[in-house]
Amino acid sequence: MASQPAPVSGEIIVRVNNVRKTYRSTVAVEHVDLEIRRGEFFTLLGPSGSGKTTTLRLIAGFELPDSGMIEINGADVTKKPPYDRDINTVFQDYALFPHMSVAQNIAYGLETRGVKRADIITRVDEALRMVRLEGFGERLPAQLSGGQRQRVGLARAIVNRPQVLLLDEPLGALDLKLRQEMQSELKRIQAEVNITFLYVTHDQEEALTMSDRLAVFNKGRIEQMGTPVEVYEKPSTEFVANFLGTTNILDRDGRRIMIRPEKMVLTGSGDTLAAAGYHGEPGIVRDAIYVGMFSRYLVELSGGAVVTVVQQNLDRFSASQARQRGEHVQVSWRPENVNAL
Amino acid sequence: METRFTRIALGLWTAAILLFLFVPIVLIIIYAFNASNIQSFPIQGFTLKWFGSAWQNDEIRTALWLSARVGIVSTTIAVLLGTAMAFAVHRFQFFGKEAVSLVVVLPIALPGILTGMALNSFFVFWGMGLSYWTIVIGHATFCIVIVYNNVIARLRRVSGSLEEASADLGANTFTTFRRVTLPLISTSLIAGGLLAFALSFDEVIVTTFTAGAQNTLPLWIFGAIRLGQRLPEVNVVVLAVMAFTIVPVLFAFRMMDQTTDSTGK
Numbered sequence: 001m002a003s004q005p006a007p008v009s010g011e012i013i014v015r016v017n018n019v020r021k022t023y024r025s026t027v028a029v030e031h032v033d034l035e036i037r038r039g040e041f042f043t044l045l046g047p048s049g050s051g052k053t054t055t056l057r058l059i060a061g062f063e064l065p066d067s068g069m070i071e072i073n074g075a076d077v078t079k080k081p082p083y084d085r086d087i088n089t090v091f092q093d094y095a096l097f098p099h100m101s102v103a104q105n106i107a108y109g110l111e112t113r114g115v116k117r118a119d120i121i122t123r124v125d126e127a128l129r130m131v132r133l134e135g136f137g138e139r140l141p142a143q144l145s146g147g148q149r150q151r152v153g154l155a156r157a158i159v160n161r162p163q164v165l166l167l168d169e170p171l172g173a174l175d176l177k178l179r180q181e182m183q184s185e186l187k188r189i190q191a192e193v194n195i196t197f198l199y200v201t202h203d204q205e206e207a208l209t210m211s212d213r214l215a216v217f218n219k220g221r222i223e224q225m226g227t228p229v230e231v232y233e234k235p236s237t238e239f240v241a242n243f244l245g246t247t248n249i250l251d252r253d254g255r256r257i258m259i260r261p262e263k264m265v266l267t268g269s270g271d272t273l274a275a276a277g278y279h280g281e282p283g284i285v286r287d288a289i290y291v292g293m294f295s296r297y298l299v300e301l302s303g304g305a306v307v308t309v310v311q312q313n314l315d316r317f318s319a320s321q322a323r324q325r326g327e328h329v330q331v332s333w334r335p336e337n338v339n340a341l
Numbered sequence: 342m343e344t345r346f347t348r349i350a351l352g353l354w355t356a357a358i359l360l361f362l363f364v365p366i367v368l369i370i371i372y373a374f375n376a377s378n379i380q381s382f383p384i385q386g387f388t389l390k391w392f393g394s395a396w397q398n399d400e401i402r403t404a405l406w407l408s409a410r411v412g413i414v415s416t417t418i419a420v421l422l423g424t425a426m427a428f429a430v431h432r433f434q435f436f437g438k439e440a441v442s443l444v445v446v447l448p449i450a451l452p453g454i455l456t457g458m459a460l461n462s463f464f465v466f467w468g469m470g471l472s473y474w475t476i477v478i479g480h481a482t483f484c485i486v487i488v489y490n491n492v493i494a495r496l497r498r499v500s501g502s503l504e505e506a507s508a509d510l511g512a513n514t515f516t517t518f519r520r521v522t523l524p525l526i527s528t529s530l531i532a533g534g535l536l537a538f539a540l541s542f543d544e545v546i547v548t549t550f551t552a553g554a555q556n557t558l559p560l561w562i563f564g565a566i567r568l569g570q571r572l573p574e575v576n577v578v579v580l581a582v583m584a585f586t587i588v589p590v591l592f593a594f595r596m597m598d599q600t601t602d603s604t605g606k
Contacts, residue, residue, distance in 0.1 A: 062505050082508040095506035099524045108520075109510035160510070 012071075013038040013196050014059060014164055019068030021054055028054040029220045032068070036164070036198060041190055043199045045207040046217030047243070053168060055217070056200050060166050061085050073163050083112070088157035089166040092173065094149045096141040102128070102152050103137035109160040127155040130189060147178045151185075158189065164196045171206070183210060204244045208232060216240050233260075234339055241339070248307040249341070256341040261310040263337040266297060269328035278332035283307075285327045290317065297323060299331055307331060366583070373576040380572060395574040395581075404561040405581075407473070411557060412541040415480035419537045420530060422481070423488030431496040442493075449486040456482060457550030464551070471553030479551035480544060484537035491533030491597070495526045532596035535589035542586050558582060 016034040020027070029051035036042045044052035057063045059070060061082035070078045077085050088109065096105050103124050110120045128134050131151035141149055150170060157165055167186075171179040187210060190197050201207055207214050208228040215225040216239075224231055224240045235241035238249060241258050248259050267273065272280045286306065287298040295317070297309045309331060323329055343351075368382070376386030395401055429435075430442050448456055460479050464471060503525070507517040545559045552560060558578060565575050 060505075060509060062508075081513075082505070083511045083513055087509075089506070089509045091502050091506060093500060093502055095500065095502040097503060097506070097521055108507070108512070112511035112516060156506075156510070 011038045012036070013040075013073055014198065015069075015071040016055070016059065017069040017071070019055070019058060019065045019070065021058060021063060021065050027220050029058070031221055033222070034215060034225075036196060038196055039194060041187070041197045041199065041210060041212045043201060043207045043211040043214040044217060045201060045204060045214050045243075047202055050217035051220040052200050052202075052217045054220075056089075056166050056168055056198065059164075059198065060087060060089050086162055087164045087166055088160050088162040089168065090150075090153045090157050090170045092169045094141070094153045096149055096152055096156070098141055100140075101137065102133065102139050102141065102144070105141070105152055106137075106156045106159050109156065113160070123159050127159040130158065130192065131155045131185075146174055147182065150174065150182065154186075154189070158193055158195065161193070162195065164198055167197060167199045169200055169202070172201075179206075186210070208244065216243060218243075236341075238341055241341075246308055248305075250301075250303075250305055250307070258339040258341055259307075259333050259337060261296070261308040262294075262312075263333055264307065264309040265332045266299070266309050266311055266323055267330045267332065269330055271330055273330075273332045277334060279335055280330050280332040283329055283331050285323045285325055285329055288323055288325055290322070295322060299329060301331065369576050369579050370583075372573070373580045375573065375576075378573050391573040391577045395577040398571075398574060400556070400561060401558075401574065401578060404556045404558045405578075407476075407555055408542055408558040411473070411476050411480055412538045415477045415484050415541050416534050416538045418477070418481045419484030419488045420534050423485040423533065424492050424526075424530060426485070427489050427492035427496060431493055445489055446486050448482040453483075453544075453546035454550075457547040460547065461550040471551060473555060475551045475553070476548055476555070476557065479547040480541040483544075483547070484541055487537040487540060488530070488533035491529045491536070492526055495529035499525050528596040532593040535593040535596075539586040539589045539593075543582055 012035050014034065014036040016032055019032045020030040022028060032051070032055055034042075034055070044055055046052040054063065058065050059072075061077065061080060061084075064079065068078070069076060072085060072087060097108065100108070106124045106127050107120050110123060115123070124137065125134075128137060131154055133148060133151055133155065136144070136148065136152075141152065144152065150173075153170070170186075171182050174182060183206060186197070199207075199210065211228055213225065213227055214231060216223045216231060218237075218239045224236045226234075231240060232244050235244065235247070235258065238256075238258070241247040241249070246261055248261060248264070250257050250259070265273065265278065267280075269282060272278070274280060281301050281303070283299040283301040285297055286300050289296045290313075292313070294310050294312045297311065298306055299309055300306050371382075371384060372380055373391060374387050374389065375384040375391075376388040377384070379385075426445055430438060430445075457479065460475070460482070461471075464475050469475065499522070503521055504517055507521045508514075512520065543559050544557075545563055548557050548560055549563075556564065559582070562575055562578055562582075565571050
């Protein structure tokens with residue numbers, strides 16, 4: 001999916017201000033500040049236990065913060081229960097009501113808000129069509145596959161046309177192929193309904209491909225916030241650099257610097273690329289791995305550090321032309337691709 | 342890998358145990374149709390006359406009616422209190438929670454004679470005459486356990502995110518209980534209630550200590566056997582008690598079987 005410009009108006013729809021939440025003596029999140037704009041696909045990314053799900057649950061109202069403030073659409077909802085917030089959630093375990101049919105599940109939110117019977121029927125049909133489950137209305141959740149249940153969960157939330165849709169690792173329980181299919185489904189649906197999506201995931205690729213902006217969580221705090229390009233190309237901490245893809249971290253001239261493996265070039269030991277503006281260092285290939293589209297090399301630099309270098313296999317790969325283990329090489333990179341940490 | 346011999350031996354052993362358990366019961370059923378009033382095997386002939394005379398007997402009818410009322414009222418109390426208890430223990434963290442959940446279950450683990458004597462002393466101490474209500478209270482103590490166990494087991498299986506989903510979809514606490522929680526635990530409530538009723542209906546020991554002049558059906562049977570009177574009618578009554586208790590127990594087991602599909606997991 002190409003990251004297309006989002007229909008972002010700049011208006012803040014969700015504002016989280018210096019929120020802190022503890023469970024007994026453990027700090028789940030602290031100093032969390034977020035500003036999510038209307039129409040955005042915003043992702044909270046981080047490893048498990050980093051505070052991303054807690055932040056989502058605080059916005060949903062399932063948990064109340066110890067301190068700080070949460071605003072939705074300009075109104076302070078910090079102390080309000082979930083049923084007084086104009087948002088809906090898609091749950092990781094789907095949380096479909098097992099004693100209700102698919103249609104009853106989807107109608108539930110409309111009924112509690114007193115929508116007229118005739119309108120409910122139309123809107124449920126519309127929601128079923130949107131998630132491509134026409135004709136499944138009378139089934140029970142137990143009669144559906146995992147992917148279908150997730151679609152029902154999505155329909156049940158979207159049918160209420162909330163200001164913000166919260167998605168808590170919605171694809172976590174699906175297998176890879178289904179997950180990729182649902183990723184594009186989600187983007188399609190978001191474009192169709194034009195609702196702000198707040199998405200929680202631990203999958204960095206998912207976060208990069210789907211988000212307009214993302215916040216990277218670590219140990220209860222936000223480490224960095226920005227567009228996928230900003231966060232990947234200019235990570236502000238070592239954690240972010242390592243969590244989104246792989247990276248090489250070197251100590252040079254008393255600074256710690258970071259270079260992505262794909263931004264390094266391998267040449268023969270004599271071939272410096274200095275004339276082309278590259279900085280180069282000699283090294284020895286310690287390992288060479290053929291991955292198909294590219295090859296991955298582990299190179300020990302003369303200073304002792306081992307870096308990962310990724311080279312695209314632009315021409316048909318032949319073992320004789322590839323760098324061999326033990327070969328002396330030159331590793332080069334452009335200074336502008338270096339990030340100081 | 343089991344040999345042919347062990348399979349046959351295990352089969353025979355199982356058959357022997359089943360016979361040991363059920364031959365006495367079958368015997369009583371057969372005796373209920375015995376034409377003679379002397380219990381000997383094989384029976385002298387087939388008759389239904391004891392059913393009629395049992396039904397005509399005022400003592401038996403009074404006892405049956407008392408047992409039914411005690412069962413229904415103590416089950417109702419147990420359903421209300423046991424469910425409330427299960428929710429409290431499942432939902433909330435409070436000081437002494439583990440102790441409370443043990444104490445609730447204790448009446449079923451204690452020998453009935455302890456519960457019976459304790460209740461008896463308590464009623465006498467406070468000068469409460471033994472009556473219909475003391476029987477109900479006695480039965481409620483162990484009926485609560487049955488309901489509590491059933492409901493809490495179900496609550497533990499119902500996914501917590503279902504109630505969150507309901508709140509998320511705009512339902513307040515009461516609506517969530519009425520439309521999501523209650524339907525999901527209803528079969529465990531009914532199963533618990535049926536089992537509690539069955540237990541109350543054939544209870545002897547606690548009843549002995551908490552009943553005054555009244556006779557519940559099991560107490561009447563016990564008395565009649567001790568005095569060696571009306572044995573043919575006793576067989577008929579036992580048959581009736583069995584029918585009364587087995588049916589709810591069977592229903593209860595079917596209800597408890599409705600597990601995975603109805604709990605959202």
